[in-house]
Amino acid sequence: MNATKNAPRARKFFHQFEGITTLRDGQYISEWKQYTSELAKTPRDPNLWCNRALICLKEGYPEIALMDAKRVLLLCDESEDSIELQKMSYKGRYYYAEALRALGHPGLSASEYEKLEVLPESFDEMTEIKRDEFRKLASTLRQIDDVRIQVSPSEEPENPRNKMLLPEILEKWGLDSGCIVLTYIDFGWFEFCGQYPWDHRPGERISATVLRELQDRLDIASNKKLKVVLRKLPPEMVLESKMTMHLGIEATQNFQFHEHILEEDPFVAAHNHFSDRCEYCTLELVETPGHPRCAVKYHCHNSKCKELFCNRKCYKLAMKLYHKQLCGKNIDTIIHSAQRVRPGWNQSFILVLKLFALAKKRNINPLDIEEIKFLSRQHASPLSREGHLPWDAEYETIYIEILKLLEISLYDIQYDFWVFITLMAIIGANVFNGEGIPRNTLGIFPLTSLFNHRCDPLIIHMDATERYITKDLISEHMELRQKYKRIGCNSFRFTIITLQHVKKGQEIFISYIDSTDDKQDRHTRILDNYGFICRCQKCEADPQSFLNPSVCWNIHYYNDNQLPFQLEFLSLN
DSSP: OOOOTTSOOOOOOTTOOSSSOOOOSSTTHHHHHHHHHHHHHSTTOHHHHHHHHHHHHHHTOHHHHHHHHHHHHHHHHTTTTOHHHHHHHHHHHHHHHHHHHHTTOHHHHHHHHHHTSOOOGGGTTOTTSOHHHHHHHHHHHHHHHHHHHHHSOOSSSOOHHHHHHHHHHHHHHTOOGGGEEEOOTTEEEEOOOSSOTTOOHHHHTTSHHHHHHHHHHHHHHHTTOEEEEEEEOOHHHHHHHSOSEEEEEEESSOBOTTOEEEEEOOSEEEEOSSSOBOTTTOOBOBOOTTOTTBOOOEEOSSTTOOOEESSHHHHHHHIIIIIHHHTTOOOHHHHHHHHSOOSSSGGGHHHHHHHHHHHHHHTSOGGGOTTTTTOOOOOOOTTSGGGOEEEETHHHHHHHHHHHHTTOOTTOGGGOHHHHHHHHHHHHHHEEEOSSSTTSEEEEOTTGGGSEEOSSOSEEEEESSHHHHSSOSOHHHHHHHHHHHHTTOOTTOEEEEESSOBOTTOBOEEOSSOTTSOHHHHHHHHHHHHSOOOOSHHHHHOOOOOOOOEEETTEEEOOTTSOOOOGGGOOOO
């Protein structure tokens, strides 16, 4: 059903500032680098953070400006008696409010603008601050947020208010109920192309040195059956992904059906604490006698630590990798966020925590971790959500909590907020699910991540969990799994086997999604999670057209024929 003719014309809201013009043309990036260099020397200078926040707003990176402005507020609060710092705090709050508004959080932004309405007498000479405009803007944002709150889904399964208001909205605009999906009120949107302009690492991931290192590791894991290759992307995929080259894997020999070609343990694994599991390999710790997966709970040697392991080996490996930095720490806040069923990256928070801990142990930037620095990153596609990724208000909170747990200063440039965002993007594009409910167990498999996608894959990955051990695939595979179980291998180990005959020199593809889904579902998931449209033979032969959903604040339209409308125009009276 088409929208009624009186429906308002859609207009962009993202990244529109009243007093700060968004350019995103790179002209301020050199200044950003200069301020960052100075912050490495004097990290507690609020003036530097304030200036960098303004640059981020002008360049169209409100998510970075958000945390820079937060630092300004915290630093200025330490010296409340200073008039100059009070003025800087006011400016920092203005940038903080602007960042929240640009990220699609009208309610949170309104709260900050309301704080700007009251000024001490000593601020009267600040004519550039227009309090009346802030008051009006806060009122408008509050009205928008009131509608968002009324139509957004509740955390509770039943919400009579939503059931009552949604039909009114549908009737008012003549919309079909099947074209709307409500999202959470604390979700906004941000643009992320996979890297920030000051981040040089994506170019290094395809260097000759990195390729040699990858090949050495792949030779060991595959017994020299596979080869890392660098391929040029077709023009249409360059437009979608904003990259020109990509890594892949090809066969160095012919493979038969159901042939084992790669074995890999996760570099880092995590579980979201829905049940007792080994903190290192995520094996479920079932204590029922006679159960085929019966495992003894091996407690951390620190009596104050609540984490469990399946044996001494996993405990020692975890201690060597990251657990020493986390031992005895209360991570309940992160667990609670990771368990929430939401879009975005929240299910990966515990993985991010472990990688930050590992980086601190090695005293390096988390993006320089050797085992994952070559991995691709999740990015927004112009074909999905109008070029935006979901922004969860909890990202800010979780980042601060991770630094607090690891006793890392909020002003340490090596662990800057953009590093946190980029690391989540790396995990988002490369994480694999394990057993149990979706996103319960997660693992990073660096070599397996090198396989590119096809909806009609040549290979499939299998872990050593019970569902595959007991499944009658091939006797050889079962015997291998039982052997690994006897010798105590990582329970999350992946075995890559072929699903078709593969010729020498042929690139090998895996499916990133459930290849049995219909084309619309496959393309939606691939676009949302990986930022490209699949054009494999299976997709090209499917006559079904892909409908690219439009986005409008927290209401999604799954039909291009629907005219999206801004919530600020909605009136339920």
